[in-house]
Amino acid sequence: MIPPPLPVLAAIAAAALLTAALAMMLRNLIHSALLLVLTWVFVAFFYLWAGAPFLAFAQVVVYVGAISMVVLFAVLLTRRHDPAKPTRPASLARACSALAVSGGAFAVLAWAVLQWRPVPGNPPPAEPSVATLGAALAGPQLHALLITGVILTATLIGAALIASPVEKPDSSQ
Amino acid sequence: MNLDPLHLCLLLSAALFCAGLAGVLSRSGAIFALLGIELMLNAANLNFAAFWRHGQAAAPDPILFVLFSIAVAAAEAAVGLALVIAFYRHRRTSRLPAASRLKG
Amino acid sequence: MPVTLETFPLALRDWLCAFLPQEFHWLLSGLLVIIAILTVFGLGFAFITVAERKFLGRFQNRIGPNRVGPFGLLQPFADAVKALTKEDIVPATADKLPHFLAPCVIVSGALLCFAVLPYGRHLVPADLDAGLLYFFAAGAFTELAVFMAGWSSHNKFSLLAGIRALAQLVSYELPLLLATLPAVMAARSLNLQTIVGSQSPAAGLKAGFLPNWHLFSPWGAAGFLIFLIAAIAESNRSPFDLPEGESEIIAGHLTEYSGFKYALFFMGEYFGLIALSGFCATLFLGGWQAPYAALEVIPSWVWFGLKVAALIFTFIWIRATFLRLRMDQLMRFSWKFLLPLALINLGTAAFWLLTAHWQGAWWIALRWFAAAALVIAPYSILGRRLFRGLGARTYEYAPNN
Amino acid sequence: MLGSGILKGLLVTARNFVGSFHDRERLPTVQYPEERAPVGEAFRTFPFLVSDCPADADASARLAGLRGVACQICERNCPPRCIHIEKSKDKKPDAAGKPQLYPAVFEIDISVCMGCQICVEVCPFDSIKMDKVFEIAVPRRSPELLLDRDRLSKPNAYYRRIRPSEAAAVDAARAAEQAAAKARADAAAKAAAARQAAAATPPAA
Numbered sequence: 001m002i003p004p005p006l007p008v009l010a011a012i013a014a015a016a017l018l019t020a021a022l023a024m025m026l027r028n029l030i031h032s033a034l035l036l037v038l039t040w041v042f043v044a045f046f047y048l049w050a051g052a053p054f055l056a057f058a059q060v061v062v063y064v065g066a067i068s069m070v071v072l073f074a075v076l077l078t079r080r081h082d083p084a085k086p087t088r089p090a091s092l093a094r095a096c097s098a099l100a101v102s103g104g105a106f107a108v109l110a111w112a113v114l115q116w117r118p119v120p121g122n123p124p125p126a127e128p129s130v131a132t133l134g135a136a137l138a139g140p141q142l143h144a145l146l147i148t149g150v151i152l153t154a155t156l157i158g159a160a161l162i163a164s165p166v167e168k169p170d171s172s173q
Numbered sequence: 174m175n176l177d178p179l180h181l182c183l184l185l186s187a188a189l190f191c192a193g194l195a196g197v198l199s200r201s202g203a204i205f206a207l208l209g210i211e212l213m214l215n216a217a218n219l220n221f222a223a224f225w226r227h228g229q230a231a232a233p234d235p236i237l238f239v240l241f242s243i244a245v246a247a248a249e250a251a252v253g254l255a256l257v258i259a260f261y262r263h264r265r266t267s268r269l270p271a272a273s274r275l276k277g
Numbered sequence: 278m279p280v281t282l283e284t285f286p287l288a289l290r291d292w293l294c295a296f297l298p299q300e301f302h303w304l305l306s307g308l309l310v311i312i313a314i315l316t317v318f319g320l321g322f323a324f325i326t327v328a329e330r331k332f333l334g335r336f337q338n339r340i341g342p343n344r345v346g347p348f349g350l351l352q353p354f355a356d357a358v359k360a361l362t363k364e365d366i367v368p369a370t371a372d373k374l375p376h377f378l379a380p381c382v383i384v385s386g387a388l389l390c391f392a393v394l395p396y397g398r399h400l401v402p403a404d405l406d407a408g409l410l411y412f413f414a415a416g417a418f419t420e421l422a423v424f425m426a427g428w429s430s431h432n433k434f435s436l437l438a439g440i441r442a443l444a445q446l447v448s449y450e451l452p453l454l455l456a457t458l459p460a461v462m463a464a465r466s467l468n469l470q471t472i473v474g475s476q477s478p479a480a481g482l483k484a485g486f487l488p489n490w491h492l493f494s495p496w497g498a499a500g501f502l503i504f505l506i507a508a509i510a511e512s513n514r515s516p517f518d519l520p521e522g523e524s525e526i527i528a529g530h531l532t533e534y535s536g537f538k539y540a541l542f543f544m545g546e547y548f549g550l551i552a553l554s555g556f557c558a559t560l561f562l563g564g565w566q567a568p569y570a571a572l573e574v575i576p577s578w579v580w581f582g583l584k585v586a587a588l589i590f591t592f593i594w595i596r597a598t599f600l601r602l603r604m605d606q607l608m609r610f611s612w613k614f615l616l617p618l619a620l621i622n623l624g625t626a627a628f629w630l631l632t633a634h635w636q637g638a639w640w641i642a643l644r645w646f647a648a649a650a651l652v653i654a655p656y657s658i659l660g661r662r663l664f665r666g667l668g669a670r671t672y673e674y675a676p677n678n
Numbered sequence: 679m680l681g682s683g684i685l686k687g688l689l690v691t692a693r694n695f696v697g698s699f700h701d702r703e704r705l706p707t708v709q710y711p712e713e714r715a716p717v718g719e720a721f722r723t724f725p726f727l728v729s730d731c732p733a734d735a736d737a738s739a740r741l742a743g744l745r746g747v748a749c750q751i752c753e754r755n756c757p758p759r760c761i762h763i764e765k766s767k768d769k770k771p772d773a774a775g776k777p778q779l780y781p782a783v784f785e786i787d788i789s790v791c792m793g794c795q796i797c798v799e800v801c802p803f804d805s806i807k808m809d810k811v812f813e814i815a816v817p818r819r820s821p822e823l824l825l826d827r828d829r830l831s832k833p834n835a836y837y838r839r840i841r842p843s844e845a846a847a848v849d850a851a852r853a854a855e856q857a858a859a860k861a862r863a864d865a866a867a868k869a870a871a872a873r874q875a876a877a878a879t880p881p882a883a
Contacts, residue, residue, distance in 0.1 A: 006178055013185040020189050020212055024196035029205060030428060034375065036208055037421060039189075043215050044414075046185075050226040052236050057410040062243050065417030067211065067250045069447060072424050074204055074254035076440060078261040098198030102191040109187035113180055130406045130467050133240075136233050144237070148244045155248035159255035165262065335698040336691045340707045598691040599684070660680035 009049055016042035029075055037068045054130055182223030189216035201269045203260070207253045214246045282576045286313070287399055310402045314391050322547045323353035329593050336597035360540035368431055368533050375429035379422045380538045383545035386418025390552035395470045397565045397578035408469040409461060412556060413454060416511075419549060420446050423520070423530055426542070430533035438529030441604060442513070442520030448611040449510035449517075455619035456504040459496050459626030460560040473564030478573075488568035492561045495648035496626040499656075501561040503619050505591070508553040510611070512546055514592060516599035517607060550592065551585065558584035614663050618655055625651040719841055722808035724788045724825075725797055726832050733835035740831040745805035747772065748781040752797035752806055760790035761797065775863075786830060788814065789823040804848050810840050 016039050023035035040063035047056035137145050193212030200206065218239045225235035290309050294302045327342060327349060334341025343349040367376060392415075393408040395401040405411050420443055427439015461467055464475040476490050483493040491497030510517035520529045528534075531542055558564060562584045565577035572580075602610070625648055632644045697704035708715045729735075731743035748765040764783035772778045797806050809832075816822035838845040 006181070009178055009181060013181060016185065017188055017192070020192045023212075024192050024199075024209065029202065031372075032205065032208060034421075034425070036212060039212065040215065043219065046182075046219060047222055047239075050182075050222045052222055052225070052239075053405060054407045054410065055222065055236055055239055057407055057414040058240060058243055060414035061410065061417055062247050063211075063215075064421060065413070065450070066247055069420055069424070069443060070250050070254050071204065071208065072428075073440070073443070074257055076428075076436070077258055078204070095199045098195045101198060102195035105194060106187055106191035109191070110184055113183040113187060131465075132233055133236060136237055141234075141237050144241060148241050152244055152248050155252050159251040162252070163255035163258045332695070335695045335705075338694055338698060338704050338706065340705065340709075594688065594691060594695075597695075598687045657680060664680070 009046075012042055012045050012049060016046065030072070033068065033071050033075065037064055040064060040068075054133060179223055179227040182219060182226070186216045186219040186223065189213075189219065203257045203269050204254070206269065207250065207257070210253075211246060211250060214242065214249075218242050283397070284399060285576070286397070286578070314388070314402065318388075318391060318548060318551055321551055322544055323357075324350070325547055325551070325589060326356070326543075327352045328589075329596075332590070332593045333597050336594070357540070360537050363536035365536040365538060366533075370431045371533065372429035372431060375425040376533075377538075379425035379429065380534070380541035380545065382418050382425065383422035384541050384548065386415055386422065387545045387548035387552060389415035389418070390549070390556075393469055394552065394555045395473050395559060395564055396555075396581050397576065400565075400578055401470055404470055405468065407467045409457060409467040409472075412469075412552075413450075416450075416549070416552075419511075419545070420450075422545070426534065427530035430530070432533055434526070435530050435532045438520060438526060438532070442530055445510060445513075445517065445520060445607060448608060449507045449615075452503050452611060452615035452619045453507035453511060455616070455623065456500045456507060457556075457560055458623055459500050460491055462623075462626050462630060463491060469559050469564070473559055473566060476563040476566055478566060478568065478570045482569075488563060488566075490561065490563040490566075490568070492563075494629060495645065495652045496622050496629050497561055499618065499622045499625065499652045501557070503615055503622065504557055504561065505588075506615060507611075508550075508557060509592060509595060510607075512550040512553060512592075514550070515596040516601050519601060519604060519607065522601065550589065554585045554588040554592070555581070557588055562588075609663065614659050617659055621651065621655045717810060719843065721810055722795060723793055723812050724791050724809050724814075725786055725795075725806050725830075726809040727784065727827070727830045728805060728807055728834055728837050729831045731833050733833050735833055737828055740833060741827060742770075743833075744780060744784075744827070744831055745772075745803050746781050746784065747778040747803060747805075748784075749802070751800050751802070755796050755800045757794060757796065758790050758792055760787040761785070762787075781827065784827045784830060785824055787820075787824050789819045804852060807837055807841070 019035050019039040019042065023032045023039060026032045026035065040059065044056040044059040044063075047053070047059060190213050193209040193216060195209075196212065197206050197209035200209075221235040221239045221242075290306055293309060294305050297305050330352070331341035331343075331349065333339075341349065342352045345351040345355045367373065390412055392403045393401070393405050393411050395404075403411075423442045423446065424439055427435045427437075427442065430436070460472055464472040466472065476488075478489055480489050483489055487493040492501050509515075513520050519526075521531065522529060526532075528539075531539060534542060558581065564584075565581040567573045567575060567577070567580050628651060629644070629648050635641060635644050694704055699705075727744055727746060729740045729743040730745060731739045735743070748763055750763050750765075753759075753761045753763045762783065762785040763781050766780045766782040769777040770780050793808070795808055798808055814823070834845070834849070838849070
């Protein structure tokens with residue numbers, strides 16, 4: 001597969017950043033969530049650009065199909081009056097300090113990234129077929145797969161238990 | 174300035190991470206904090222794909238790592254939002270400052 | 278490649294491409310594929326709506342629409358004109374942008390699904406390595422659209438109906454996905470073309486006379502039925518049409534939609550239905566494969582079309598027959614019946630594939646018997662549990678016959 | 679077996695589907711404007727006035743042959759009061775030759791009429807009967823649905839066509855009545871003639 005040109009990456013990056021920044025700035029929680037879904041879709045596009053379609057589809061299935069649904073359900077279940085009610089920043093000072101901290105973090109990260117020279121690595125790998133991934137998952141990475149599966153099962157059961165309504169022993173009082 | 178694709182990917186990842194960080198720090202809504210954390214996790218995943226793309230890592234391992242990371246992110250979202258719902262049931266709010274007391 | 282009926286679509290594409298210089302061939306052939314999909318399935322959608330109404334009429338001892346054009350065949354175009362000329366009402370307090378985007382998202386999500394289906398021996402728009410995963414990824418946008426429609430209408434009934442619809446879609450997505458996995462196990466690939474290839478008649482017939490389709494194996498039959506039921510629920514069709522329930526809750530999350538936006542939702546649902554039918558044919562009915570090698574004179578894409586048409590007829594037949602379920606019955610049916618069955622079916626498929634080397638009449642009979650028992654025993658046990666305590670309804674003041 | 683009910687249901691609808699292509703019983707639809715289901719003899723819609731005139735008579739002949747005598751019984755008995763009658767000033771001889779009033783104005787507002795047939799039942803002259811016309815859709819209520827004498831009067835032949843048995847009985851009764859009336863008139867004339875003769879020729883004794 002010929003790696004797509006740099007402008008494509010730049011466009012994906014701009015779109016992802018724009019939607020993420022908007023999502024973090026909007027007052028309306030549902031709008032934020034929907035915009036963040038768009039960011040996740042652009043991240044999937046990034047994986048496609050990088051030549052990992054399996055990853056891209058997995059990202060869409062999990063983030064658009066599952067996590068966004070859980071988030072939206074949680075928003076709807078925990079609203080008191082109106083989901084469109086703006087969630088304001090706690091205070092202006094807090095917003096400014098958050099911006100300062102994250103801006104500082106970005107400055108440090110960007111400096112580190114730009115300082116770093118990649119060691120001349122292997123040539124770009126061939127697109128891994130699903131069969132390769134499957135072989136790796138069932139072979140060397142089997143433990144990781146099993147552990148992830150157990151973690152997922154346990155957390156989902158736990159989440160269901162936590163979220164299910166508590167039966168009050170005596171509701172008469 | 175060197176606009177190597179790898180550098181661009183890493184800068185994108187750093188920017189997304191910081192956007193998520195700013196979101197988490199500036200808001201007091203629990204669900205919003207979770208959204209920010211998801212964004213930060215995604216930003217971290219981007220790095221793996223970028224390093225894999227540019228031949229800095231062994232063949233399919235970064236991809237697998239991202240897959241596991243996505244799975245764990247799903248689990249995290251499920252548990253986090255279940256906690257939010259359970260907390261909301263007790264306090265009728267989902268704002269984090271209200272969660273400073275452990276006693277129900 | 279000689280131009281036969283089989284390769285006719287490709288020849289047509291190449292002939293059209295020859296009009297442009299070499300550099301633009303990829304662009305034009307891509308566009309042609311898109312145009313072909315939009316035309317074929319757009320017209321397919323139009324004629325499925327009229328076929329559905331005519332067949333439903335026949336099922337109910339009526340004639341159905343027969344006034345517009347010969348045999349009423351131009352009815353969909355009259356409907357389109359009606360939908361286009363209707364007033365588009367947007368509630369004053371609606372969240373305008375999501376309200377506008379929801380129908381677009383549902384239609385584009387459904388159209389994306391068409392990209393990976395293998396329509397014929399040489400006809401697959403995008404032969405992706407992870408085609409099956411792509412199909413589900415494209416299908417994930419439906420749920421988002423349903424939520425956007427329900428929430429942005431700013432109407433508590435739309436919102437409630439949207440949540441109910443989401444609960445249904447999420448609940449039936451799991452059996453749908455799990456029912457497809459045995460086919461993946463059998464083909465050892467997520468590529469849909471490979472899955473079709475694993476059901477080729479060249480590999481011999483099932484039980485000596487049945488086509489070599491997954492449908493004609495114990496796990497395939499069970500998977501097919503689970504997939505069919507879950508597909509009906511995913512496309513919001515009767516008997517699982519409670520999200521819309523037009524006779525009770527005035528179209529649920531679509532209450533605040535009118536005119537062409539409503540028509541777009543309708544269109545998205547039918548596109549989803551066609552895509553799921555094509556997917557089901559690919560996984561269980563051998564895709565574009567002819568049932569017997571002798572019948573391969575008929576082009577493969579005709580076989581695919583016939584199978585999709587048969588599946589859609591089945592959907593219409595089911596719609597004409599059954600009553601709408603209740604919400605709790607719907608949820609119980611998915612989580613306590615379909616989901617365990619689909620999980621057990623994975624084990625059945627594993628057993629079937631691990632015993633593929635058994636030889637001799639007795640061993641083969643044992644293989645079929647054991648696999649059938651693995652399907653039927655959980656079905657009957659789970660079914661009994663599901664319907665425990667339910668029986669024929671009795672009436673206090675009316676004689677029971 | 680679990681699920682057999684589902685198969686039974688599918689079988690029922692499948693039988694309907696296949697049957698609708700060859701079995702008239704399973705496709706009873708009548709394509710209305712082109713085909714019509716026959717209506718029963720007792721089917722009724724709105725009243726009309728019977729006129730003793732030839733089947734192809736023109737308007738004036740139809741008006742001249744009206745049986746009504748402006749007795750206003752139907753007008754008084756109409757529950758929704760949709761009949762309006764004005765008596766004539768002069769008299770005309772009826773079928774039996776007796777001078778009678780006739781309706782100068784006879785209007786029925788069939789947008790109000792409820793088709794109860796009470797007017798028909800109370801009419802002593804068999805003058806008003808129920809019609810079978812049901813395709814009366816018009817763009818306005820008035821004057822299209824306010825029927826006057828002209829549009830209400832229809833020849834007796836029409837009555838015989840839409841209600842053969844009832845019309846035959848009515849015609850027979852009227853013929854008998856007229857014969858009886860004629861016989862009475864003849865007897866009266868004869869008696870009068872006899873009296874006259876008696877008066878003219880005083881008894882000899």
